[in-house]
Amino acid sequence: GDSVTQTEGLVTLTEGLPVMLNCTYQTIYSNPFLFWYVQHLNESPRLLLKSFTDNKRTEHQGFHATLHKSSSSFHLQKSSAQLSDSALYYCALARNNYAQGLTFGLGTRVSVFP
Template sequence: GDSVTQKEGLVTLTEGLPVMLNCTYQTIYSNAFLFWYVHYLNESPRLLLKSSTDNKRTEHQGFHATLHKSSSSFHLQKSSAQLSDSALYYCALSDQNTGNYKYVFGAGTRLKVIA
């Protein structure tokens, strides 16, 4: 079945340093959608980025990610971490060709930005 791997459970960074959260996936379907959701404490998880286009950079709120189908990766990046970026980040996969809109989520990466 489909799976999403987020290797890092916790990433701790000093403010101003670049952010990179890893996401790799496995699927048999060629038209997979990849997503990044962000979950701030005491709020609802919300969509940060999504893509289904190979090798196209997607950006939102200072974050960016590029879907690379050749390496099955969709890493989340930001050039300079801010204290307010501290949150739980989920990578997710959806095979919408099958008509099944169920997402498969990774284990999540907690980003902690310190001063």
């Protein structure tokens, strides 16, 4: 079945340093749809990025990701972390059975310190 694997656990970093969160996926579908969601404390998840085009960079709010079908990856990056980037990040894959929605990874918690 479909699955998503993310950088595990907690990522801590200093403000101003780059961020990279890994996401790899498994699916039998040849045209996967991938998403990144961000969830701040006591809030609900919010869509950050999405892509279904191979090797095309997608950007939003300083974050970017590129879907690479050859390596089944959709890593999230930011060149300079801000304190407000501290949150829980989820990578998600649209299921092969469309109606079932998305398969989410376990989430990566990011803590940015001054």
